Amino acid sequence: MGEVLRTAGKWIGGFVGLILALIVARAVAPPGSVSEQILDALLDTGYASAVLRVAVPVAFAAMGGIFAEKTGVINIGIEGFLILSALSSVVAVVRLSDAGVSPQMALWTGFFAGILVSVGAAFVFAVFVIRFESNQVIAGLAIWLISLGLAPFVSLILFESVNSPSVGTFGTWEIPLLSEIPVLGPVLFDASPMVYLMLVSAPLCWYVLRSTQLGRYIRACGDNPRALDTAGVSVSRTRYKGILISGVFCGIGGAGFTLGQLGRFVGAGETSIGGRGFLGIVAYLFGNYNPIASVGGALLFASFDALQFRLQQIAALDVPQQLFQVLPFIVVILVLMFVGRTRIPAALGEHYDEEE
Amino acid sequence: MSVAVHLDGITKRFPGGVLANDQIDLEIEQGSVHVLLGENGAGKSTLMNILYGLYEPTEGTVRIDGETVDFETPQDAIERGVGMIHQHFTLVDPMTVLENIALGWEPIRYGGLAIDDGAVEADIRELSDRYGFGIADDIHTPVEELSVGVQQRIEVVKTLYRGADIFIFDEPTSVLTPQEADQLFEVFEELTAQGKTIIFITHKLDEALTVADRITVLRDGRKVGTVDGAGTTQDELARQMVGRDVLLNVDKEPVNRGDPQLSVSDLSVTNDQGIQKVSGVDLTVHRGEIFGVAGVDGNGQSELVEAITGLREHTAGDISIDGREIGDLSRRERMALGMSYIPGERQERALVLDFDLVQNAVLGSQRDDQFRDGRQIDWDAVREHTEEIIETYDVRPPNPQALARSLSGGNQQKFVVGREFLREPDLVVAAHPTRGVDVGSMEFIHDQLLEMRDRGVAILLVSASLDEVTSLSDRIGVLHDGAFADVVDPESVSKEQLGLLMAGEQIETERAVGPQ
């Protein structure tokens, strides 16, 4: 535990140091210069809020991915689960609102409906990869492609458009007193409930994987399923659990992003999810399968993304927005190149026969 | 004494028709060490996996303490006090000793929201003290950072932690030095002294005789018989194991040593994890001799062989063939210089299991002019070559279109030996060439090796089987911890002396004959 605290301390210290360095740089930057404008954008509390908000779907996708992969199942279908959950949450909200349910009630019910659908899809995926021994990479790819077709299809049938109508969002929850704290208050305590959920989920996931029985089964299952089997714990049941938990987080990611921020589902092109699930995969590779580090990765990527919108408004800068959006991908490739390989679960991708 | 385990008429038939156990009856007394002896594939592990609930028997019943049990999962077996320590450890590498020991048996608190790690730790300390395992300092270390011997003790503690009364050890010594094995046998005594029952699976006769109260010999899935450990001999057991007298000594011509073919000097090699496994090895293999490398598995044999054959880079030293430095050459270039390699992991390395024999026949020669027609492979030539291998080396079934996967172990190995020998090599590196093959094929392969030697080919033979090394080799290097403990003449050294060398101890013997 001491080591854990030391590591946490190191990171927090580093972060505070970075902020201080930025403040110093801001103080010495020539007034009116472009660098001053950039530093202003970085030091804005609105920017910090944006980073948290933008990170939400990516962070949940990453946590979902971790739970599947830690049991030894490659889940490339994350993006698909996000899409399905996003659409179904909106469908539920529309139907409930039509039936006269109050907006907040409809939103929260829709949120859980989205999670439920995602978990259902995850169950189907689990049956295929565990019971029917599908090739995991291809099955995951298939889940993505099916969702990419199914979501706009359903939207067209129900709404006569690939895009859904707007349904509103959860809005932000202001925490009394705490939100009055200068700087930190508006960033951390006046945010969407999904941001709170993300900030709570990361350490929770870490704790579950590290210190609960299920978490240990999941880790053992991905690294040495035989060890788990010989300890008398069912490998396939553990994998089902891991994938279903993965479905829960992907569901929160898809529905939470949709109802927490967008307020609608857009099915054109790559849908409103637009690769955030894949970014989640990248985030947990970046975070080396540690939930907290992976959410940190998601926050880092979000910081690029949110920065881009701010830099665009600095007239003197000519920011290629598209390149900025794929910056996380490039960063992760560079990190993996120069910092080192991630340690993947040893049994990842392998089918396990309980009686061979 | 009471009988702890009764096995009555156990039969296990696998899908596809393989009969692994055939009507086996067995009684194991409580508080004793009972050895299950047999060759690879005799059905020992299958039988014990049934007792441990991993497999369900096709027929027959299992009784523990007189009570009939029907284990569906290992959990059931564990709950009845049966524990098993597998040959391949069932430890989760990145998890700590504590996490591994408690796996599946975590004392949970707050309805599963937490684990009482303090209680686990206390239990481990208590067990460690009571049996003298000495693992108390490593409780929070990931097991991957511990040595093999310690890992095995953790396996034992894990089994004890689960409350086992009956311990099944599946070939536990294959990864240990003789000294570590002796430590393990001391653990056996501790355990039996406290009333635990031990079933010990092995194919090593001397070990069986050392520790056994009783010995049951299995052959081809059937029980041959059970004897008292004190009342039998190695020869007797060996005869029961293989079903006839084994010729441990091979007739061979006197060595006719020629010029040095393979020279290795000051060679160092690291494994995948970057740990140095071979340190400063010197060796020379001359034309017309067999140079044997003995040692306990894991003392650098595979790294040494891989470095010589070009499958692994070495970190220091020189390797040369016929005076030519080959250390920087690729695998293909080394093969072109007349090096053949018969690997131990035949199914993984030497054959592409899903290719037919024709496609396997050209593996390694695919770029030789003999089989090439411009950019294409001359498949007609390859087919002829395949038929030659099949005929000359008696591969059955003699069907070039058969998938490599479909052949028996012995026939696979004969095919590999044939392919490698028909390359007309000047140097053969043979690693565990008879591992897992039937006795007939083994004798055939031994004859072929000796014939190559007599034709003036240099042979480097690596084997975990002391008998194989001593009966075939002209000189033996004993590898311990990545270096030669000594190079000796097989005629002038006893098995006991070899054992000491394998454990890394110096012995007083006549130095090996011949040039170094």
Place this chain on the structure above:
Amino acid sequence: MTSRRDVLKAGGVGLTVGLAGCSTGGGGGDEAEYDIAMIYALGGTGDESFSDAANAGLNRAAEEFDISFDDAGPQSNADFADFQNQFARSEDPDYDLIICLGFEHVSPLQENADEYSDQNWALLDAVLDKPNVESWVYAAHEGSYIAGEAAATLSSMEFSAGGGSTDPSNTTIGFVGGAEVPAVQEFEAGFRAGAQSVDEEFELLTSYVGGFDNPGDVEEAAVSMIDSGADVLLHGAGAGGSGLFQACQDRGRFAFGADSRQSETASDFSDIILGSIIKGVDTSVVNAVERVVEGEYEGGVSFELSAGQGGFEVPWGVEIGEEIPQDIKDQAEATKQAIADGEIDVPSTP
């Protein structure tokens, strides 16, 4: 709206190609005198904006004239050519006019207009010089000039209505566009010019998100503008525009919609939508159909709809429009007249 299935049933199962349509409508039923086809912009209807405006125009035309129509929404850029082809080749019905919506049609239409030289085409929001194509473009910059003027006036004063309020302390407003193309850039240009006609100091924050189906990015861009002080924002981001409304609603700022009466089409956000810039897409659809019905179709011409020609207009929001001070509305009318009279020259490029 009658169902396309009716058409299908009439034709039975052994269909011939060309029995087209996502939705068939029209007062004259199946035996209408004129058949019109429409191909939307990428993504099709449901953007609450551009394509929906065209759809509205089509329905209006169907009420006014004896037509029936079929439409289709492309999902990839290869669909433009295929859909043009499919409508043009159709013999039952033989379409009297195919309306193509958006600049993405230009490239395939260059080929297909020649290929099907007997077919009458109308191209909306882009110009193509072919003898059988009539092009319709809009003076959207003039509409956004009026919106910019109103936005700057409101931004400079204390104003609150519905779910929003302005911040008079600074002179910042914002614009989020989809693709950075002339049809969108003119929104930006007019909006800025309008604002700066009120006060030279006004700064327009601008962002393009690269597409018309990306509300998430639009929302983030809008939020960052609001954080920087913008209190009235305009979008030109098609289906992505809802992101801008969401940002404004969450933060109590105002928005102008585009292309449709968005206080109605995106009614969830009517409490912060001051008004919408309608460039006249629906009008042009009605006009294009009218020219065919009245036998005036000639091809090879292009029309720019501007003030007074049924082109742009700025309808105030249905919910909070009434709370906008009357003098601002009067000024908007005056400016509109001045533009129509040529007294004000609005730039169309930023």
Place this chain on the structure above:
Amino acid sequence: MSPLKERFEGLLGTIVRLSTGQRILVSIAAVIFAIGVGVLVILAAGSVASCGSPALYIMGVEFCYNPLEVWLVMFDGSFGGNFEISRTLRWTTLLLFTALSFAIPYKAGLFNIGAQGQFVLGSLGAAVGVIWVATVVPGGAVGRIVLVPTGLLAGAAVGGLYGFLPGYLKVRFEMNEVVTTLLFNFIATAVAFVLVDRYFVDESIQGTQTEAIPEAAELNPQFFANSADFSLPVFVFALGIVAAAYWLLTRTTVGYELRAMGSQQKAAIFGGVDERFTTLFSMTTAGAVAGIGGALYVLMVLGRWQTGPPPLGFDGIAVSILAGNNPLGLFPSGLLFGALQSGGQAIQFQLGIPSELVGVLRGLIILLVATPELFRMMGKRLNRRGVIDIETEGSN
């Protein structure tokens, strides 16, 4: 030995181990199954959608869409006439390239999910290359002889380079190619957009697109409907490339080494196969083939580069998997997916059923083909009941 490698060896195992006959059966069963699920999807959609007069009544429930009708329209829209056939063959032609781009690395044990990116950048390379070279060569036949190969070579070069990169990252840094190729797709789209937007944009019309390629470089329709953007010689060329790939894999030394690597990596290395070479070779070849597909999309279909390309790279994966990654299977499999693509447009057009249905079917087919065990189990069950009598026991 990297653990990644081992894990994928395990992954490839189940599919590789089936015999050719079994694989064909699995593919056919998967298609039939997917069509069956498609019927359910259509019925479900039809029961939810609102329509004036339902197409079908089943036990009192109204269905707006009649599945039989849908499949008939789909068939009619794919093969019903000269235009439909040429549209189908146009997609088939392009799919052959992207499918090959998946199949070749698969044979070497690699998953190339990056055909889409290679296709996009290859098509941009071809467009830009042709437009540049066109400034120095005359038009007409001479121009055609120069420009068409230029386009194909430029597409192959750019696509090949973009395939080489993940190969290099794998060889040099042991990076998993599934992840890198997946990410490279997104990077390709962004890079292409920015390049065109900033350097190659056609100022004369709106949108992010290059100038039109010169007429001499366009591969005009021959023997088929003029407007179908399909050229028979190009189709023959595509079949030629597929045949060449078959020859490469089965007859040549390199192909042998590649297959050995894919089937059993350790054995291949034992046999002197250079792992780095086969990885780089197969990934680069795959990229080049996808790039040629991209070039043909520009030269034959669009006539310029434009944002928003169809997802042919992902469809190619489906085509390849359905074909058991065997070049000989690519034509029937590609034809099926070409027909689905074509028929998808037809059902949207004629019945108002969203063409996204095709996307669902595509995913289902992939999922089912990747699951031979499902069919083996079903076969066993039917066998046991005596319904059918086939050999269902696997070889292991």
